[in-house]
Amino acid sequence: MENCFYETSWLVHSIPKLTASFAALLTPPSTHEQVRHRYQLSTHADTFRDTLSHARPHYEYEEEKEKLGVLRQCKWTRLGGDASETAQADYAGRKRKRADSVMDGSLDQGILISLVYEKTTYRFVLYTTNINAAKRSRSLPWAQSCSRSQKPTAVLLSKSSPSVLRSLTNYLYDTFAVDNIHPLQLPSTFIQGTLQRYLSSIYSSLETASNSQQGRVQDTFINVISTVKVHIAFSAPVAPHLKSLEVAIAPYAVLKAMPENGNSGKDYFMGAISSYIHANTGLILPVADEEEGSDDGRHAIEADSPKPEPPMKISRISNAAYAISCDHRLKFVLRAVDAVHGSDSPEENCVRRANQEVLDAVVEEAARQAADDG
Numbered sequence: 175m176e177n178c179f180y181e182t183s184w185l186v187h188s189i190p191k192l193t194a195s196f197a198a199l200l201t202p203p204s205t206h207e208q209v210r211h212r213y214q215l216s217t218h219a220d221t222f223r224d225t226l227s228h229a230r231p232h233y234e235y236e237e238e239k240e241k242l243g244v245l246r247q248c249k250w251t252r253l254g255g256d257a258s259e260t261a262q263a264d265y266a267g268r269k270r271k272r273a274d275s276v277m278d279g280s281l282d283q284g285i286l287i288s289l290v291y292e293k294t295t296y297r298f299v300l301y302t303t304n305i306n307a308a309k310r311s312r313s314l315p316w317a318q319s320c321s322r323s324q325k326p327t328a329v330l331l332s333k334s335s336p337s338v339l340r341s342l343t344n345y346l347y348d349t350f351a352v353d354n355i356h357p358l359q360l361p362s363t364f365i366q367g368t369l370q371r372y373l374s375s376i377y378s379s380l381e382t383a384s385n386s387q388q389g390r391v392q393d394t395f396i397n398v399i400s401t402v403k404v405h406i407a408f409s410a411p412v413a414p415h416l417k418s419l420e421v422a423i424a425p426y427a428v429l430k431a432m433p434e435n436g437n438s439g440k441d442y443f444m445g446a447i448s449s450y451i452h453a454n455t456g457l458i459l460p461v462a463d464e465e466e467g468s469d470d471g472r473h474a475i476e477a478d479s480p481k482p483e484p485p486m487k488i489s490r491i492s493n494a495a496y497a498i499s500c501d502h503r504l505k506f507v508l509r510a511v512d513a514v515h516g517s518d519s520p521e522e523n524c525v526r527r528a529n530q531e532v533l534d535a536v537v538e539e540a541a542r543q544a545a546d547d548g
Contacts, residue, residue, distance in 0.1 A: 175530040176253060178286050180508040182297060184331040186536060188358040190544035192326045196350035200283040200302055200328065215250040222345050223248035234337050243292025253284040296334035298342055302326060303534050327541035330355060357502040358540050362487045363462040365498045368535060369491050370443040372528050377432055379524030396425040397513040398495055398525055405490035412485040423447055460486050495525060496532060
């Protein structure tokens with residue numbers, strides 16, 4: 175995963191249907207098409223920049239200008255190529271090899287959009303997994319079972335003001351005929367599943383790299399993950415004066431809940447943590463069963479009326495490596511990548527690999543929801 179994804183609290187939006195022109199924009203060009211593709215991206219950047227000043231109310235533009243300063247640069251770059259160099263400029267103070275900012279770029283299809291103002295920088299990422307990689311999609315270690323009729327889906331990651339985000343979505347609507355770009359609400363079962371498998375992936379990778387030197391594995395694991403924080407949201411009828419509660423799980427407790435050899439097996443991490451917290455505090459966490467969210471179970475509960483909101487649910491999970499929430503927020507932390515030593519290439523860095531899998535799983539979830547919505 176490239177550096178441009180890190181150190182930003184993203185809002186995640188679903189682009190449920192890819193038109194032919196939009197899919198062509200996201201698809202990596204062949205070698206002889208790269209010059210033409212860069213020209214297309216440059217043209218889109220210039221056109222979008224014009225819309226920011228002309229295609230919205232004047233008062234909105236003036237307010238934005240007063241707050242942010244003059245827009246100095248609008249740039250559209252491809253992930254895995256020019257976007258890597260853009261990320262390197264953003265992290266100029268960090269000594270990092272260029273190869274370390276890319277992971278499996280041949281399978282990444284996306285565009286980084288950067289708006290550099292005098293006082294701040296806004297970013298967007300248009301991202302999908304390989305459009306023709308159905309086989310890869312099914313092999314994702316924590317991707318939930320997907321409908322056979324799923325169509326290619328993309329996500330839009332945004333870090334900007336609402337008005338600039340609206341300008342970009344309108345530009346995508348008008349230019350590529352995509353529609354219904356909307357916030358991707360992630361189920362509680364999904365964000366719990368990412369944590370379960372993220373921890374297992376990191377732990378098992380560290381064991382392999384450290385030749386099972388238990389002390390070294392545990393020390394590195396704690397440096398990468400540190401404290402796990404679980405945010406619980408309550409509905410009004412249950413707790414009128416208590417909207418939320420955060421439970422911090424100390425690193426040693428996280429290690430204690432890890433199944434042997436880092437494999438999930440029959441031991442479900444959230445279940446183990448729930449039992450631990452219940453035994454020590456009496457609080458029962460609303461964790462999901464390991465089987466919950468399976469394809470059969472998901473379609474069995476489908477109904478014409480919306481499912482009622484649970485009285486309490488895990489709405490946000492965070493640790494030193496990443497944070498994810500039900501209200502379409504996602505963040506990856508670069509420091510956790512640096513905590514894994516001795517891996518110069520991105521394929522060898524288990525944190526980058528696990529982060530990539532989380533992002534790909536989010537795209538899979540967007541595709542699942544799009545298929546369910548018809």
